[in-house]
Amino acid sequence: DTEVTQTPKHLVMGMTNKKSLKCEQHMGHRAMYWYKQKAKKPPELMFVYSYEKLSINESVPSRFSPECPNSSLLNLHLHALQPEDSALYLCASSLSGGVSNEKLFFGSGTQLSVL
């Protein structure tokens, strides 16, 4: 199994809603990532977890809250989002996260629309 699975594929939420994005991999990877990609822009790193600990937070607003309950699962909790947060949210994983030349395995993403 060489897949990173993201659910849901599409999500529409209001600014007062609380929702969560889920990401799962069963490749034994110990590093997991959240990227945000707006239309016609490159993916931008949000968070990195390595061995279930948050190692990088790219100054992301607190309305985005990541969680890594175990080495196979990564969540992104969303609360009080703004319309400008509408984007494709990509999850990725790599073997350990501690080696900078590792290959990233990406999921297909969750397309989020905030109304």
Added chain:
Amino acid sequence: AQSVSQHNHHVILSEAASLELGCNYSYGGTVNLFWYVQYPGQHLQLLLKYFSGDPLVKGIKGFEAEFIKSKFSFNLRKPSVQWSDTAEYFCAVNARGGYQKVTFGIGTKLQVIP
């Protein structure tokens, strides 16, 4: 901070034409360089990477890239494209050492006409 520039945002080629996509990076130290590809309806996947050794790197599906340190460049090439190469191509850079903090370029959409 590291950054990546991709010069061609949309490229249209006929089958069997040669391809070269430009990529320049900005970073003061040693880097790892990547090309990722996203085929229509699929997720991003690694095409090839460079981190040391021979600056000419060969990847999947006949693609290659050459790291030219003096030019801060990592251009992607393929001698003869196929319709199935239609995709979006992203150049990416990561500073050597430490955690994976990959910075992506804006991407180049390649359309190959049969």
